[in-house]
Amino acid sequence: MIADLTGKIAIVTGGAQGIGAGICSVLDQQGATVVVADQNEDAAMSTFKQLSNKQSSHLGVDVTDDQSVNAMTKYVISKYGSIDILVNNAGIIGADEWWTREHGNDDDWQNTFDVNVRGVVRCSEAVTPYMLERKYGKQVNIASIAARRGGTLPFYCVTKAAVVNWTQSKAAALASSGINVNAICPGLVWTPMTQRITDHRGNFNPGTLKSGYKDKDEFDALVKAWVPMGREQTPIDIGKVAAFLASDDAKNITGQAFNVDGGIYMN
Numbered sequence: 001m002i003a004d005l006t007g008k009i010a011i012v013t014g015g016a017q018g019i020g021a022g023i024c025s026v027l028d029q030q031g032a033t034v035v036v037a038d039q040n041e042d043a044a045m046s047t048f049k050q051l052s053n054k055q056s057s058h059l060g061v062d063v064t065d066d067q068s069v070n071a072m073t074k075y076v077i078s079k080y081g082s083i084d085i086l087v088n089n090a091g092i093i094g095a096d097e098w099w100t101r102e103h104g105n106d107d108d109w110q111n112t113f114d115v116n117v118r119g120v121v122r123c124s125e126a127v128t129p130y131m132l133e134r135k136y137g138k139q140v141n142i143a144s145i146a147a148r149r150g151g152t153l154p155f156y157c158v159t160k161a162a163v164v165n166w167t168q169s170k171a172a173a174l175a176s177s178g179i180n181v182n183a184i185c186p187g188l189v190w191t192p193m194t195q196r197i198t199d200h201r202g203n204f205n206p207g208t209l210k211s212g213y214k215d216k217d218e219f220d221a222l223v224k225a226w227v228p229m230g231r232e233q234t235p236i237d238i239g240k241v242a243a244f245l246a247s248d249d250a251k252n253i254t255g256q257a258f259n260v261d262g263g264i265y266m267n
């Protein structure tokens with residue numbers, strides 16, 4: 001089996017819904033024991049309940065909080081004895097009610113950086129010592145095609161470019177220690193995040209397009225117009241790439257960022 005994760009212990013941050021839930025589902029199918037870690041504890045529990053591996057678990061974590069992340073790491077180590085895989089997926093678009101502001105304010109810049117960049121770094125630094133002990137580990141960071149080209153929400157796009165750069169930096173630092181670090185840049189995925197954007201912003205333009213979308217029908221039309229392969233990406237699509245990168249089949253891949261976007265960006 002490609003991407004066999006039997007017996008591996010995986011943490012997925014932001015695993016409760018959307019892309020994170022898709023990643024949890026695929027890692028579960030591939031045999032991993034999955035820790036669904038999310039600040040929304042109830043939703044994390046619901047996602048956990050759908051997993052087939054009953055050794056899996058769920059817990060509340062806030063990736064912006066050192067104590068919370070350290071507690072997550074300690075919980076996983078004490079329960080399972082190791083951490084093989086970390087998927088840094090938790091992310092936000094902006095501060096509360098970002099959609100009410102035409103231009104981002106200080107909170108948009110600060111809060112988005114705290115979750116999307118510092119959250120990734122914090123979780124990575126918390127698990128890396130345990131991976132170094134065993135000279136084994138896979139870290140997969142969820143960036144975005146927003147990393148490839150600036151768009152209408154620069155406070156978001158900048159954080160995703162930073163995630164790609166962090167991925168390269170960390171991959172270089174850990175390459176000789178048996179730890180792979182890669183990123184995925186999802187394209188257009190219909191999730192609660194995308195739904196919220198359309199609900200609140202209306203006519204949201206994710207890039208430098210001539211028009212945006214204000215509901216699922218317009219999202220579908222945008223997909224047809226913008227995505228060369230003519231279809232949206234799904235949480236399961238992202239989960240499949242995450243599972244591959246988290247597996248030993250990808251052992252010679254590190255420091256890379258993969259666009260999973262139906263051909264929008266080719267680099």
Ligand SMILES: NC(=O)c1ccc[n+]([C@@H]2O[C@H](COP(=O)([O-])OP(=O)(O)OC[C@H]3O[C@@H](n4cnc5c(N)ncnc54)[C@H](O)[C@@H]3O)[C@@H](O)[C@H]2O)c1
Pocket residue numbers: 013014015016017018019020037038039040043061062063064089090091092115119142143144145146185186187188189190191192193194
């Ligand atoms: N949906 C898309 O089209 C798309 C495209 C490119 C990249 N992404 C990225 O994929 C990731 C997931 O996006 P999504 O669309 O599934 O979003 P979503 O809002 O539907 O889900 C994000 C999850 O992260 C959790 N989360 C947020 N802040 C957290 C924190 N501080 N600590 C712990 N958990 C936290 C939320 O509770 C939620 O469960 C994000 O990093 C996002 O930037 C999404």
